[in-house]
Structures are given as structure tokens and as C-alpha cells.
Amino acid sequence: MTPFDGRGPLALYVHVPFCTAKCPYCAFPSAPPGEGDEDRYLEGIGREVRFWASRLKRRGLSSLYVGGGTPTRLSPSGWERLIRFLEEAFSFRSSTEITVEANPESLSPEHLEIWGRWRPLRVSLGVQSFRDEELVALGRLHDGARAREAAMRIRRQGIPLGLDLMFGIPRQTLRTFAESLREALSLDPEHLSLYQLMLEEGTPFGESPPEGRAEEGYPFYRYAQWRLPRAGYGQYEVASFALSGRWRRHNLRYWLGGDFLGLGPGAWGCLGGWRYRNDPTLTGWRARTDRGRSAALWGERLSGERKAREEAILALRTRWGWSPGETSRRFGFPVAEAVEADLLPFVGAFVRRQGVRWVLTPRGFQVANRIWEALV
Ligand code: SF4
Known part of the structure; x- marks a missing residue:
């Protein structure tokens, strides 16, 4: 199940x-x-x-x-x-x-x-x-x-x-x-x-x-x-x-964040924290659907600091940014503090505070991959 x-x-x-x-x-x-x-x-x-x-x-x-x-x-x-x-x-x-x-x-x-x-x-x-x-x-x-x-x-x-x-x-x-x-x-x-x-x-x-x-x-x-x-x-x-x-x-x-269901060969989905990927080949995917099973070939449940870090990276992709307070409430203060510590070297030119959230600056969007490498 x-x-x-x-x-x-x-x-x-x-x-x-x-x-x-x-x-x-x-x-x-x-x-x-x-x-x-x-x-x-x-x-x-x-x-x-x-x-x-x-x-x-x-x-x-x-x-x-x-x-x-x-x-x-x-x-x-x-x-x-x-x-x-x-x-x-x-x-x-x-x-x-x-x-x-x-x-x-x-x-x-x-x-x-x-x-x-x-x-x-x-x-x-x-x-x-x-x-x-x-x-x-x-x-x-x-x-x-x-x-x-x-x-x-x-x-x-x-x-x-x-x-x-x-x-x-x-x-x-x-x-x-x-x-x-x-x-x-x-x-x-x-x-x-x-x-x-x-x-x-x-x-x-x-x-x-x-x-x-x-x-x-x-x-x-x-x-x-x-x-x-x-x-x-x-x-x-x-x-x-x-x-x-x-x-x-x-x-x-x-x-x-939030659930999304992926259908079709190679589609990704995430339901209740369970992330999966369907078989990417038409033949393999069809064989799974024919057996009346989920077509997922791979799946994992993310939790703890790994999940918190991934959520921070995804949120920072957007103009609304990442809230350490939310991460602290959901994953605990030490996790939020650890993620924030890795973000601090970028503060200034690449990351700035906006209310209770951290957001990327236009230059931060340009070097986003470097920031993800530090946070992952
Ligand atoms: S093969 Fe070309 S058209 Fe098809 S998905 Fe890839 S990039 Fe798009």
C-alpha cells in the first residue's frame, strides 16, 4: 500500500x-x-x-x-x-x-x-x-x-x-x-x-x-x-x-509543498511525503499498469533534516522564499538552525531577509545552483 x-x-x-x-x-x-x-x-x-x-x-x-x-x-x-x-x-x-x-x-x-x-x-x-x-x-x-x-x-x-x-x-x-x-x-x-x-x-x-x-x-x-x-x-x-x-x-x-500525483511513463509524484517515479519505458510502465499495480519503479519517504533541506531549496526557488520559523515548527529548531547556517555565507549579494523569510536576490537567482549545493 x-x-x-x-x-x-x-x-x-x-x-x-x-x-x-x-x-x-x-x-x-x-x-x-x-x-x-x-x-x-x-x-x-x-x-x-x-x-x-x-x-x-x-x-x-x-x-x-x-x-x-x-x-x-x-x-x-x-x-x-x-x-x-x-x-x-x-x-x-x-x-x-x-x-x-x-x-x-x-x-x-x-x-x-x-x-x-x-x-x-x-x-x-x-x-x-x-x-x-x-x-x-x-x-x-x-x-x-x-x-x-x-x-x-x-x-x-x-x-x-x-x-x-x-x-x-x-x-x-x-x-x-x-x-x-x-x-x-x-x-x-x-x-x-x-x-x-x-x-x-x-x-x-x-x-x-x-x-x-x-x-x-x-x-x-x-x-x-x-x-x-x-x-x-x-x-x-x-x-x-x-x-x-x-x-x-x-x-x-x-x-x-503539497501532494501531486504523476501518471504516465517516467512521471514523478509525491503523496503524503512518499516520493515516487514511474517506470520510464512505455513497455515497463504498461506491464505494471496491466497488473493493476502502481506504476512506480522507485519510491522513497523523505523525513527529518533531508526533507527540511529539500523543502528549503524548493521554497528558495520562488520569490516567496524560505521561512526558518516554519521549518523550526515542523522539524525542530536545530534543523532550521543548521539549514540557516549554510545559507548565511550567501547573505548580502545573493540572499536577503524579507520579513520572516529568506529570499534570493536577482543575482542569487543567477547562481542558484551554487546555493543549492551548499544547502543540500
Ligand atoms: S524530444 Fe524535443 S520535443 Fe520531445 S520532449 Fe524532448 S525536447 Fe521536447
């Missing part, structure tokens, strides 16, 4: 493990689907949804995030089935925040039509750049024109738009990054996520790094931190900027 507290609204993540082609830098569990894979996936999701629904007793949903992979690689009829499974099993409310990821090359009018009929939601579009040569360098299947067109179709439908952009792309300069950012702002998104290109182990880029990549990501990041607030987008997390109040509540659940 998996442990969870069974109370309170739930954040739900559904992983769609398909992509049209594999990008050379990507370490996410995703692959081009073979024949029959979409059916196999949907049957598995149906079973996994029912497995959890019977245990969670139609717990209300605070948020739903359908990510991937590429959720728009799922056919429109596949989407209809997925929606049916979710609606039958979970209790949606008018306040449930729904976000779906889309990629420009596979977003179709049918997807938009189905989402428009379903419930109010927002779309997070994986643009990465509006420059054709940078998109080619990343191995992406769309060009700048296609990205623009997809974003405009979403906006025309009246759907709130989020855009993902990347920096550190081969041959990208500060000027071309600024142009992509300007183009993104002209599309009137409510949310922007910025990621640095990472060379992940086990990926083609990890094995053989591409030429012409800016080693130093800070100038790009600093530029975004300067430019975006001037356009009305506040930074509320290391990689996230949004118009006032348009923060992603789903992501805040990851950073500020």
Missing part, C-alpha cells in the same frame, strides 16, 4: 511520452511512437487513472498539467479519450487550473477545438527560439514562422499563452536572444519560462557537445531579468516570469 494522506486538493501531472523526433539535447522519457503505441499508452493511462481514483476517492483537483514529451503528438481522438478518463476519475472544479503543453509542429486546429470545448485552460508552447538557424541547431522540427503562427492561433482562440524559450543555443548571441524575447513579448503571453541548454548525460549533445555554444549563460539570463520586468513580467521562480498573478499554481505546488 502506498502511503498518502488522502486529504486536500490534488495537483495532477499526466506525462505523454511521444515526440515526432528526439531532440539531441533531450533527456526526458519520450520517443517517436511506433504503430499501436498510442493505443497502448491510452489503455495504460486508463488503468492507472482507475488505480489511483479508487484510492484517492475522487479527490478534488487544484491543477492538472499535461506535459511530455509532446502532448500534441497525441491524436485529437486520443485527446478525447484522455479527457474522458480524467473527467470520470477526478473531481474538476471551476477553479482547477489546467495547462497543456504543445509544440508548434504538431498543434492542430482539432486540438484547439477539443480544448476549447473542454474547460478553460492555458497552453504552454515549446518555442525555444524564433530564429531558424537556432532551431536547426537544436534539432527542432519547427521554424520561427511556424512558432509565431501556432502562438497566434492559440491567442486567436482566446486561450492564455505561455512560451518556453532557451538560451545557450549554438551560435546564439545576446542580440539574437533579445530578438526572440522581443518577438515572444509581441505575442502577448501571460507566462514565460527560460531554460539554459544543458548537456545531459546519455544524449547526443551530452556525448558530443555542439560547437558555437555560449559556455556562459549569465549574460542571457541577466538580460532577461532586466528586460522582462520592464514589460510587466515579474520573476517568481528561477526559470519563470509571469504577468501579475498569472503564476502557475501547478508548478508552485512542486516548489511550495
